[in-house]
Each structure stands twice: as structure tokens, then as C-alpha cells.
Amino acid sequence: MAEYIDVTTLNRLAKQFLAQCEPLNNLIVCGEISNFVRHQKSGHCYFTLKDENASIKCVMFRDKARLLGFPPQNGMRVLAYGYATIYERDGAFQLYCEFLRPFGAGAAQMAFDALKKKLGAEGLFDPSRKRALPPVPHCIGVVTSKTGAALQDIRQVMSRRWPMIRLLLAPVNVQGLLAEQQIVEAIRRLDADPRPDLILVTRGGGSKEDLWVFNSEKIARAAFACHKPVVSAVGHEIDTTILDYVADLRAPTPSAAAELCVPDQAEVRRKIFIAEQNIQKNIQSRLEICYNKFNELSAMRMMQREQENLSQKARRLDELTSSVRDAAHTRCSRGYTGLQNAAALAASLNPYAVLSRGYTMLQDPDGHCVPVGNLKPGQQIMVTGRDACAKCTVNTIGKRSVRQIDEEPQNI
Numbered sequence: 001m002a003e004y005i006d007v008t009t010l011n012r013l014a015k016q017f018l019a020q021c022e023p024l025n026n027l028i029v030c031g032e033i034s035n036f037v038r039h040q041k042s043g044h045c046y047f048t049l050k051d052e053n054a055s056i057k058c059v060m061f062r063d064k065a066r067l068l069g070f071p072p073q074n075g076m077r078v079l080a081y082g083y084a085t086i087y088e089r090d091g092a093f094q095l096y097c098e099f100l101r102p103f104g105a106g107a108a109q110m111a112f113d114a115l116k117k118k119l120g121a122e123g124l125f126d127p128s129r130k131r132a133l134p135p136v137p138h139c140i141g142v143v144t145s146k147t148g149a150a151l152q153d154i155r156q157v158m159s160r161r162w163p164m165i166r167l168l169l170a171p172v173n174v175q176g177l178l179a180e181q182q183i184v185e186a187i188r189r190l191d192a193d194p195r196p197d198l199i200l201v202t203r204g205g206g207s208k209e210d211l212w213v214f215n216s217e218k219i220a221r222a223a224f225a226c227h228k229p230v231v232s233a234v235g236h237e238i239d240t241t242i243l244d245y246v247a248d249l250r251a252p253t254p255s256a257a258a259e260l261c262v263p264d265q266a267e268v269r270r271k272i273f274i275a276e277q278n279i280q281k282n283i284q285s286r287l288e289i290c291y292n293k294f295n296e297l298s299a300m301r302m303m304q305r306e307q308e309n310l311s312q313k314a315r316r317l318d319e320l321t322s323s324v325r326d327a328a329h330t331r332c333s334r335g336y337t338g339l340q341n342a343a344a345l346a347a348s349l350n351p352y353a354v355l356s357r358g359y360t361m362l363q364d365p366d367g368h369c370v371p372v373g374n375l376k377p378g379q380q381i382m383v384t385g386r387d388a389c390a391k392c393t394v395n396t397i398g399k400r401s402v403r404q405i406d407e408e409p410q411n412i
Contacts, residue, residue, distance in 0.1 A: 011088040024084045029056070029095060030103055033076050038065070047072065049080060049095065056084075057094040064098050067180055070111035070215060071118065072100060079103045081177065099177050101212055108208060112215055115242055119217070124224045125245045131229045133249060133261060134197045139166040140261055141196030141228075143186040146171035150204045150233075150254035157258035165262050168196050174203035179213040184222045191226045199226060200261060201243060202233040202254045214241035223247055233257030355386040372397075 005013075018024055031049030038045050043062030048055050058080060060068075072078065081099040086092065102108040119125065140158075144150050146169060158165050170186035173179040183201065190199045201223070203211070213219070214234045220242045223230045229248040234241050237252035244250040251257035347353060355361060362370045363382045370381060379394045 007091065008088065011086055011091045014091075015086045015088055018085045027080075027082060027084055027095070029080045029082075030077065031056075031080065033072055033078060034074050036072050036074050045072070045097075049078075057092060058082075058097050059094060060097040060100070067216075067218065068100060070102060070115050070217070073110065073114060076110055077103045101209065108212070112242070115215065115217055115220075116245065119220055119242065119246070124220060131248045133229050133231070136263060137165065137197035137261065139168055139195045139197055141168045141170060141190035141193065141199045143170045143172055143183055143190065143199065143201040144203055144254075145174045148174065148204055150202045153204075153253075153255045154200070154202065154258045157255050158262050161259065161264045162262035163265070166195075168193070175206070175210045175213055180216045180218060183213070183216075184218050187219070187222045187226055187230070191228055196228060198229040198231060198261065200231045200233065200257055201247070202231075202251075202257055203235070204254060205236045205239070208239075211235050211239055211241060214243045216242070219243055220246045231257050231261060352386075355384065358386070360385045 029049060031051055034048045034050055034055075036045070036047040043065060045060040045065045047058050047060075049058050050056075079101045080095060080097045081101075082095055082097040084093065084095050087094055102111040123129070142151065142154065144154075151169070155167065158167070168190065170190055172182035172186050174183075187199060187201065190196050201214075201219075203214075211234055214232075223232075223243060223246045230246070231249045231251060232241070232243045232247035233251040233254045233256065234243060235253075249260060251260050361384045362372065362375070363384060364370050365380055365382070367382075370379075375381065375394045375397055377394050377396055381392055381394060383390045383392050
């Protein structure tokens, strides 16, 4: 009787044999997904890949399934990267998937639309949460390949527009199996680093398959959770990724992103020059206003001083007028008193007043008073009394005493 082996040994031998088959250890299998199930507790994914003639069972373990950038759906054509072997317990030949990528325009668009709808419903695309970029950043974190053309374009544009900018590079693969996790970790590192003011995630152009990693749900959530503004610049203007919808700003190309992230030094100089001119004009205008105001105040001050001088002079004039008036009144009083005294004296010396007491006055023909002692015989004289006058001729002149006069009047 021939020697036998058990089923376990058979399955183990088959697995060992298949493990030694190099083509089965590095496979890319194209097929349509069916019977897709994600185990709630373990997180493993189980599904079937099929084409027109055959099918194969597939499994994707939790650590790989977490890296999926899209939700797999039944009927979606995909490229499954992995290896094929036997599951010893069941003796089932199956494909162990390490990475899935939608294949064909229809499948890719279906995956894209499904993820976009899911993240949009969660608010990751809400415009109200978009943050403005700093107007003058000092440092920009760049997530891209260190050997790609995108980095060179960014450096060239930024050095021309704003030479003082600093770039902090987080080098990553921008396509392939490792790209997704590296990009997620790079975003998180730059977000935790205090130096960058914003984060630029970018790569150059390529096919839709090359850019597909930027449709990853994990990258989208990492950008959404970032505390710093995120700029997405993936591919060309016609390329659109999920990251573009989540980012605070989407640029059509890496060069355009560089222009949007930093100001233009020529434009800044022009604005500074205009601002300087406006400041100078404003200062000049204010100086003119102050000068005019100063002149007005000076004129007003001069008028006030003139008014004060006039007021002082007016007060002085009033004082002098009062003094003159008082002096004139005093002098007038004195003059009036003297005039009264002189009038009284003149009245007392008035010969006509003597005549009123009965005396007479002798005058020569020329009207001059003639003392009696100066009369000459034959002289014509006018004798004037209080009420009448008489023309007389002197006959004789004689001398008598006062007593004789009182006793006998002298004949004239």
C-alpha cells in the first residue's frame, strides 16, 4: 500500500510550492469586485474578483484596508496588487491584496464620486471652514517628491517673487503603494512643526492613475484636521482630486501655487511706494492745514494783542480824559472864582459905579479922564454924572482942604 499524507500536509506543501513561484508573489490582477464585505470587528475585507470566465476569492487585511483611498463597491473594476496562495485551513486558493486601485474611467469615477459624496456629507468641503492664507508667510512646508519637477518650479517662482521665503520640505513618494501613508505623515509632521505658516501639498502632472493617491480618504482627513492652511496643487488645471475640495486653497499647477502662496516683491514695492507717496501727501496736507490754522491763530492772537493794546490805550485815554476833565474843571473853578474876584474888583473900580453914588467924572475933549489938579483955566472939559453930562469951561483953579471942600464947593 502506498504511503499517504493528511490534508493539512497537502495544503502546506501546496502553499510552500506556490510561495516559491515568483510570478504569484508579485501580482497585479484586474477584475470586477463582487460580494464585498468589510468585517466589523476585525476590519478585514473579503470579496471576489471576477471577469467573464473566472473568479477568485480575495482578502485584504485590516492594516492594508485602512490605507484604501476610496470605498470599494460591487461592480467596480479594480487593479489588485498582492500575491496568490492557498489558505491552509480550507485549502482555498485566494488572492491576498495589499493595495487596490480603481481601473478604467468608469470605476475610477465611481470611486471618486462615492468618496466625494461621503466626505461632503461630513462637512469636509464646507466653504465656511476655509482659511485665508497669511499675506506674507515666513516659512512654507512643502509635501512633495524631492526629485520631482514640482519642487524645482516652486523654488524658481518663489525665489523670483519673494526671495526671503523659507521652504521646509517633507519629502514623500507622490505615487505608488507607500505614497498615501507618507503624505499623511508629512502633513501631520508639518502641522506639528511651529515653523511653517502654511502647508503646500503638490506634485506635477501625470495620468489619472498617477494622481489617484491624492483622492485618498486618509489624506483628505489629514488635511481637514490640519490646524494650518493647506494648499493643494496636484497635476494640471484640468486635474481635480479629493484633496482639492478639502484644502483651503486649490491651485491649478505647482507654479500657480507658488504665486498664490507668496506676494510679488515688485508689487509690494509698488504698493509701498504708493503708500509712501500717500503718506507724504497726507503729511503735507496736514502741515498745510496746521500752517493755515497757525496763521489764523497767529492773526487771531495778534488781533487779540492789538485789542488788548487798544483796550489798554482806551483805558489810559479814559484815565487821561478823566484827569484832563478834572484838571479843566479845577482850573475852570479856579478861573471862575478868580473871574468873580476880578469882576468884583473891577466893579469896585468901575468909575461909573462911583458916578451912581453921586460923583462926577472930568474928561478932556478926547475922552481922557482929567484930574482936577491938571485942569487949566479956559480948558474945555466934559463933566459926566450918573444920568447926564455937561460941557464946561474951567475958569479958575484953586486949592482947598478937604474940610473946606466939605464946607464950600469949588467953582468950576
